Amino acid sequence: MKTKTPIYGLMAEYTDPEALLEAARHAYERGYRRMDAYTPLPIHGLAEAMGFTHNRMALLVLIGGLTGGATAVLMMWYSAVINYPLNIGGKPLFSWPAFVPITFELVILFSAFSAVLGMLGLNGLPMPYHPVFNVPSFEMASRNHFFLCIQADDPLFDREETRRFLESLGPKDVSEVEH
Amino acid sequence: MASDALESRGPSDGAPVLAPGHTVASVTDKISELVLVRPYNWRWISGFLLSSMLVTLMLVTIANILFVGVGVWGIRRPVMWGWDIVNFVWWIGIGHAGTLISAVLLLLKQEWRTSINRFAEAMTLFAVACAGLYPLMHMGRPWFFYWLLPYPNTMALWPQWRSPLVWDVFAVSTYGTVSLLFWYVGLIPDLATLRDRATNTFARWVYGALAMGWRGSAIHWHRYRTAYLLLAGLATPLVVSVHSVVSLDFTGGVIPGWHSTIFPPYFVAGAIYSGFAMVMSLAIPLRAAYKLEDFITMHHLENMAKVLLATGLIVTYGYAMEAFFAWYSGSEYEMALMENRLHGPYAHTYWLLILCNCLSVQLLWFGPLRRNVPLLFVLSVVINVGMWLERYVIIVVSLSRDFVPAAWNVYHATFWDYSMYYGTIGFFFFLMFLFIRFLPVISIAEMRELVVERQERAEARESSAQPVS
Numbered sequence: 069m070k071t072k073t074p075i076y077g078l079m080a081e082y083t084d085p086e087a088l089l090e091a092a093r094h095a096y097e098r099g100y101r102r103m104d105a106y107t108p109l110p111i112h113g114l115a116e117a118m119g120f121t122h123n124r125m126a127l128l129v130l131i132g133g134l135t136g137g138a139t140a141v142l143m144m145w146y147s148a149v150i151n152y153p154l155n156i157g158g159k160p161l162f163s164w165p166a167f168v169p170i171t172f173e174l175v176i177l178f179s180a181f182s183a184v185l186g187m188l189g190l191n192g193l194p195m196p197y198h199p200v201f202n203v204p205s206f207e208m209a210s211r212n213h214f215f216l217c218i219q220a221d222d223p224l225f226d227r228e229e230t231r232r233f234l235e236s237l238g239p240k241d242v243s244e245v246e247h
Numbered sequence: 248m249a250s251d252a253l254e255s256r257g258p259s260d261g262a263p264v265l266a267p268g269h270t271v272a273s274v275t276d277k278i279s280e281l282v283l284v285r286p287y288n289w290r291w292i293s294g295f296l297l298s299s300m301l302v303t304l305m306l307v308t309i310a311n312i313l314f315v316g317v318g319v320w321g322i323r324r325p326v327m328w329g330w331d332i333v334n335f336v337w338w339i340g341i342g343h344a345g346t347l348i349s350a351v352l353l354l355l356k357q358e359w360r361t362s363i364n365r366f367a368e369a370m371t372l373f374a375v376a377c378a379g380l381y382p383l384m385h386m387g388r389p390w391f392f393y394w395l396l397p398y399p400n401t402m403a404l405w406p407q408w409r410s411p412l413v414w415d416v417f418a419v420s421t422y423g424t425v426s427l428l429f430w431y432v433g434l435i436p437d438l439a440t441l442r443d444r445a446t447n448t449f450a451r452w453v454y455g456a457l458a459m460g461w462r463g464s465a466i467h468w469h470r471y472r473t474a475y476l477l478l479a480g481l482a483t484p485l486v487v488s489v490h491s492v493v494s495l496d497f498t499g500g501v502i503p504g505w506h507s508t509i510f511p512p513y514f515v516a517g518a519i520y521s522g523f524a525m526v527m528s529l530a531i532p533l534r535a536a537y538k539l540e541d542f543i544t545m546h547h548l549e550n551m552a553k554v555l556l557a558t559g560l561i562v563t564y565g566y567a568m569e570a571f572f573a574w575y576s577g578s579e580y581e582m583a584l585m586e587n588r589l590h591g592p593y594a595h596t597y598w599l600l601i602l603c604n605c606l607s608v609q610l611l612w613f614g615p616l617r618r619n620v621p622l623l624f625v626l627s628v629v630i631n632v633g634m635w636l637e638r639y640v641i642i643v644v645s646l647s648r649d650f651v652p653a654a655w656n657v658y659h660a661t662f663w664d665y666s667m668y669y670g671t672i673g674f675f676f677f678l679m680f681l682f683i684r685f686l687p688v689i690s691i692a693e694m695r696e697l698v699v700e701r702q703e704r705a706e707a708r709e710s711s712a713q714p715v716s
Contacts, residue, residue, distance in 0.1 A: 085699060092465075105465040108271065108440070109695040115469035123466075125473040129481075143397055147405035166409040169492055173417040176485045180425045180478055184432055187474035191467045194459035201462070207443035209463050210436070212272040212695075 073220035076199035076247050077103075078230050079206075080216045080239035085111050088214035091237040092117040095218060098233065102222035106200060106215040125186060132182025133175045140174035141167065202246045217245060264359050265697060266541035274542075274694040278687050279444045281537055287684075290536060295680040301673020308666045309384060317387050319663040326646045326658035331381045333638040334668055337521070338378035338675075339419065339493055340514075340634060343486055344522025345371025346426055349433070350482035359550050361697050362542040365690045366533065366682070367526050368430040373678040374525070375423045377671040382415075384667070411495035418492040425485055429478050432471070435461050436692040490518040497641065503584040504645035507572060513565030520558035520604075521634035527551050527627035529679070531620060533688065542689055545618055552617040555630065559608035562637075566605065580650060592657055593644045596636050603633025 082088040085107065092105055096118055105114055115121075141164075148154075149161045188194070200206055200217060209215050216239075218230055227244075234242045269277075311319055322329040345367040352360035383389045395416045397406055406413045438458035445451040461467070494514035497505040527548065534543040573581040588597045607629050610616045617623070648655045682688070 106463045107465060107468065108275070108436075108463055109692055109699060110468040110472050111465065114465040118465060120466050120469060123470045123473055125470055125477060129474075129477050144408045147397065148408060152403065152405055163409060169411075169414040169488070169495075170408060170417045172484075172488060173414075173421040176425060176481050176488075177421045179481050180428050183474045183477045183481070184428045187432070187470050188459070190470055191464070193461065193467075196460055198460060198462055206462075210440040210443045211275045212270070 072247070073225075075220050075227070076202075076245040077217045077219040077222075077225070078227075078234055079200065079203050079243050079245050080234040080237065081205055081208075081241045081243070082214040082216070082239055083212065085109075085214055087238060088216055089114055089117060091216050091234075091239070094237055095216065095233075099224050100218050100222050100230075102219040102225070104217050104219070106206070106209040106217065108210050108212060108214075111214075124190065125183065128186040129179045129183045132186075133179035135182075136174040136176070136178025137171050139178070140171040144170065199245050199247050203243050205241065205243075213240075264544065264546050265362070265694070265701065266544065269541065269698055271695045271698050274698055275440060275444075275691055277541075278689050278691045278694065279440055281683075282441060282685060282687055283444055283446070283450070285537075291680060291684065294676065295684075298673045298676035298680060301670055302677045304666050305380075305670025305674055308663055308670055309380075311663060312384050312667075313389070317385060319661065320667075321659050321661045321664055323656060323658065325649055325654050325656055326643055328385075328642050328646060329658055330639075330660050330664040330668060331385045333635065333642050334671065335378050335381035335385075336493060336638045336642075337635050338374045338381070338671065340490065340518035340521045340638075341525045341631070342371040342374035342378065342422070342426070342522065343490060343515075343518035344526050345369070345374075346422075346429070346482045346486040347519055347522065348526070349429060350479040350486065353476075353479045354483060357550075358697060358700075359547050361693045362539075362689045363526060363530060363547055363551075364693070365430075365433065366529065366679075366688045367522075368426065368433065369679065369682045369686075369688075370525060370529060371426050371522075372423070372430060373675050373682075375419065375426065376678070377675050379419065379423065380671060380674075381667075411492065411499040414492045415496055418489045422485060422489045425478070425482055429482055432475060432478065433690055433693075434686065435459065435471075436463065437687045437690060439463065440691050441687070487515055490514045502645050502649055503573075503578070503580040504569075504588075504641065507569065509565055509568050509572065513562065513568075516558050516561035516565065517634060517637060520555065520562055521631055523551050523554050523558065524627040524630035524634070527555070527623055528631065531624045531627075533683070537683075537688070539689070542694065548620065548623055549617045552611045552623060555627075556608055556611040559604060559611075559630070563605040566601070584645060584648070587648050588640060588644055591644070591648070593640070593647070596644070597640050600633055600636040600640055603629050604637060607633075 080091060082091065088105060088107065089111060092103075092114060095103055101119065103118060105111075105118065107114065144167045145162055148163070153161050155161075200209075200215070203215075205213065206215065216234070216237075218225060218234065220227075224230070231242055317331075320329055320331060322331070345364075348360050348367040349364045352364075383392055386392060394404075395406060395413070406416075435458055438454050439461040442451055442454040442458050445454055491511035491514065494510035498507055498510045500506060530543055530547070530551075534540055570585055573585040576582075588594070607626060610622070610626065643658050647658050
């Protein structure tokens with residue numbers, strides 16, 4: 069178990085997405101890695117600026133889709149060929165063209181579930197409690213303010229030093245985030 | 248000059264997709280206020296009461312069907328698919344515009360979709376809910392609905408995988424589920440906004456639980472965007488497949504007027520046609536009642552009118568081809584069916600259908616008429632009536648006279664057909680009124696993005712214009 073840090077981190081507040089993006093770049097260049105930004109809208113390039121370039125969503129959805137397709141084909145093959153074969157005028161039991169619509173629908177269904185549950189799961193949602201909500205102005209993160217939080221578990225983190233660094237990036241405010 | 252004005256309305260210039268002067272904060276406040284601040288007004292209350300009464304009518308009808316049986320409807324041999332299946336197809340068709348607007352227009356980067364996608368998606372969900380009730384009730388013993396699903400059972404039976412009706416179960420239930428997921432994922436950031444804005448503890452708690460702790464993290468947004476785009480990519484072929492499969496319910500049969508290869512594309516076009524008409528029927532009163540003219544602008548209405556015109560023409564082509572196929576096939580049954588449509592006991596429904604779906608939409612060729620809001624509203628209702636008639640003509644007229652004249656009969660809807668139909672319309676509006684009251688009707692997060700993108704574009708334009716001046 070890692071030792072619990074005295075605070076969760078330091079949070080800088082911006083009123084402009086460009087300024088936040090700039091600050092995130094600077095923080096990454098400075099060597100900070102354990103950080104996150106909080107914004108009311110997706111900002112292009114922000115996650116990349118913090119070193120997060122690849123999410124695994126596409127792969128997850130591909131796996132989900134293939135699972136759905138395989139499930140459908142196996143289910144129909146098993147029931148129509150093995151479990152309950154019906155000989156109708158000598159027609160093939162595995163009449164795959166007729167199985168296409170259901171296979172397609174299950175591909176979509178499984179992919180959609182993997183997209184949604186995968187997104188929520190990788191994001192760690194639902195999360196009933198998170199320290200960033202202790203910052204009083206954080207409710208503006210869903211309106212028009214932009215936040216950058218450097219976490220206390222970052223190796224470079226120093227309560228005074230990091231605060232000075234964040235203040236040098238021109239934020240509206242810097243505040244400590246309680247656990 | 249007029250054409251210049253139209254040219255400059257393109258999304259790249261972006262004149263009226265959003266009224267000028269809006270900021271990230273103002274769109275957040277304005278849309279969340281609709282839910283959090285605006286008190287109940289008499290229009291909402293009276294609309295909600297009226298639709299609740301219709302829901303009661305629907306519940307009484309359902310109880311009657313369960314106690315007595317589907318015979319309370321007008322379905323009699325040979326017309327065993329009556330208003331119930333007409334209404335099922337009608338509702339499913341209406342449900343198509345939501346996903347089309349959300350998914351297809353998202354992939355095509357159509358900026359104007361942003362302010363109408365949320366309630367179009369809600370409309371889809373509620374329309375699919377109404378649609379689902381009909382086949383369920385039509386089963387006669389709806390408590391055995393799970394027999395449609397594949398599961399190991401003591402009867403050792405499986406669904407018939409080669410039947411379009413079974414495909415339909417999979418298509419419609421997948422469509423309903425994926426639409427719900429898509430809608431909910433789109434709502435998550437907005438639910439977080441409402442959680443942060445709500446002053447009432449209970450509301451904050453409920454929105455907070457539904458938002459699942461969304462905090463707008465950049466990494467979360469990254470995955471969220473990918474997931475949303477993938478969902479859009481998945482929903483796009485899905486929306487085409489659903490009404491195609493619905494049309495296969497008919498083309499799989501040998502009934503004259505059903506057994507036709509043009510059905511899948513022509514059903515999909517018809518679905519988009521009726522769906523956009525319904526979006527328009529809802530958007531026009533909504534923007535007037537909630538003063539949303541800044542967000543749902545003339546640009547939106549005009550673009551939807553263009554979609555209506557395009558799909559209306561495709562549908563007209565479908566009707567023409569049906570007639571042509573009947574003649575070209577040389578089949579006496581097909582030709583007798585066409586004759587029956589044009590001059591038989593139901594001829595008035597066919598001609599009314601041509602009037603509603605093919606002729607009235609021609610008005611939209613003219614720009615001033617496309618920008619005439621009352622006319623658009625009336626036209627959208629007329630088109631929905633026309634699309635209902637289309638399904639009536641396909642289902643009832645085809646079934647009432649098939650191969651053996653001794654089996655012919657004329658179908659009449661009973662009181663319970665009417666009550667179920669008006670009841671589901673009430674149910675649809677009941678859900679719609681709840682949605683308008685408790686959830687943001689326009690996607691706040693996407694509106695913020697739109698504002699920021701437009702600001703960036705305006706800045707880029709200014710900076711590129713400066714060296715010239």
